[in-house]
Amino acid sequence: MVPYANAWQYVRGRIDRAATATGRAPGSVRLLAVSKTFPPPAIRAVYGLGQRAFGENYVQEALEKMDALADLPDVEWHLIGPLQSNKTKVVAERFQWVETIDRLRIAMRLSDARPADLPPLNVCVQVNISGEASKSGVSPEEALALAHDAAALPRLALRGLMGIASDTPVVATRHAEFAVLRALFDLCRSGGLPVDTLSMGMTADLESAVAEGATQVRIGSAIFGPRGRDA
Numbered sequence: 001m002v003p004y005a006n007a008w009q010y011v012r013g014r015i016d017r018a019a020t021a022t023g024r025a026p027g028s029v030r031l032l033a034v035s036k037t038f039p040p041p042a043i044r045a046v047y048g049l050g051q052r053a054f055g056e057n058y059v060q061e062a063l064e065k066m067d068a069l070a071d072l073p074d075v076e077w078h079l080i081g082p083l084q085s086n087k088t089k090v091v092a093e094r095f096q097w098v099e100t101i102d103r104l105r106i107a108m109r110l111s112d113a114r115p116a117d118l119p120p121l122n123v124c125v126q127v128n129i130s131g132e133a134s135k136s137g138v139s140p141e142e143a144l145a146l147a148h149d150a151a152a153l154p155r156l157a158l159r160g161l162m163g164i165a166s167d168t169p170v171v172a173t174r175h176a177e178f179a180v181l182r183a184l185f186d187l188c189r190s191g192g193l194p195v196d197t198l199s200m201g202m203t204a205d206l207e208s209a210v211a212e213g214a215t216q217v218r219i220g221s222a223i224f225g226p227r228g229r230d231a
């Protein structure tokens with residue numbers, strides 16, 4: 001029995017049931033496996049189940065894992081943690097996705113640093129939908145302008161929007177927050193941006209996110225188990 005097989009299958013089932021329950025096609029929601037704090041053997045095991053997209057929050061930790069897993073040809077690495085400008089070069093060189101674009105300056109640096117022999121770097125604009133000061137992301141009011149600016153950069157491919165809902169037991173609150181992100185996503189599309197990714201929903205709230213239109217959920221602990229500290 002491959003480690004993590006039950007957990008990974010169970011998460012896939014949760015996603016498919018959530019999609020079906022709201023009239024969406026099962027398989028219309030991608031699973032990003034969030035591997036932060038978990039070591040390369042754990043990632044390798046989940047890769048062995050067929051998972052290809054992995055999310056990491058910390059650049060240095062991710063680079064070490066990329067090196068340890070360099071023999072796996074088609075892993076897709078997503079940066080889902082904050083990005084400092086002194087890390088943009090290595091991130092542009094090593095990641096396939098950056099989901100945490102929250103200012104134009106960072107987007108410009110990533111575009112400038114993306115190597116010419118690689119396809120454009122996939123990016124999402126991170127929107128602060130919870131309104132909590134501690135959370136990253138642009139305000140909903142600023143999101144569309146940043147999305148249009150990022151989409152115009154030559155070495156970036158704007159794929160969509162990313163958000164994190166409040167950590168609350170109140171289901172209606174997170175539905176409302178996810179609905180804000182969905183509305184912004186629809187405005188991107190109607191404004192002519194070729195976006196296809198609405199990245200929202202984690203272990204605790206994936207059903208709410210899928211009900212509100214998520215095309216990608218980011219799941220860590222339901223696959224890999226609890227993280228020691230809240231990392």
Ligand SMILES: *Cc1c(COP(=O)(O)O)cnc(C)c1O
Pocket residue numbers: 034036057080081164201202203204218219220221222231
């Ligand atoms: C850690 C993290 C996740 C995954 O959280 P879980 O609750 O373990 O599923 C998703 N998105 C972001 C931005 C994270 O930092």
